[in-house]
Amino acid sequence: MTDLDTKLSQIVDDSKLNYVLERSEVNTDKDGYVNSGVGKQVFYKWPKETRADLNKLALALKLETALKAKLVLKAATKEAALVKVGGMKSKNEHVKQSAATEILDRMLGKPTQTVQSKVENIQTIKILEVIKSYDDKEEDE
Numbered sequence: 022m023t024d025l026d027t028k029l030s031q032i033v034d035d036s037k038l039n040y041v042l043e044r045s046e047v048n049t050d051k052d053g054y055v056n057s058g059v060g061k062q063v064f065y066k067w068p069k070e071t072r073a074d075l076n077k078l079a080l081a082l083k084l085e086t087a088l089k090a091k092l093v094l095k096a097a098t099k100e101a102a103l104v105k106v107g108g109m110k111s112k113n114e115h116v117k118q119s120a121a122t123e124i125l126d127r128m129l130g131k132p133t134q135t136v137q138s139k140v141e142n143i144q145t146i147k148i149l150e151v152i153k154s155y156d157d158k159e160e161d162e
Contacts, residue, residue: 025081025082025085036059037075040053040057040059040064041078044075045079045086105123107120
């Protein structure tokens with residue numbers, strides 16, 4: 022049992038444990054207490070130190086989960102690469118081309134793409150029309 026597991030198992034209040042579990046998957050305290058079903062008033066009745074400790078546990082859980090996921094992906098990398106290379110031997114030309122393109126993109130980087138954008142300055146014209154209209158009204162008065 023890890024230190025984190027020990028600390029989590031010592032939380033006897035289900036609402037606090039649920040908060041830690043939810044908070045480990047979101048970016049804000051609010052999302053943590055909302056997703057865990059803990060009311061805002063209940064959350065803020067917890068002492069500041071308690072909230073800070075729960076957030077530390079949530080961060081530790083988040084990091085541990087991410088590390089475990091990264092290790093799983095790292096272990097599967099060789100197999101995934103072999104699958105991609107195997108796709109190049111496919112009789113289906115589309116599969117072969119897709120596999121080759123993906124391998125090249127990963128090894129050499131995707132080619133740069135240019136993006137064309139057209140920006141129109143319509144807002145400036147509207148503002149000028151409003152100002153002119155306002156000035157015209159003042160002259161009439």
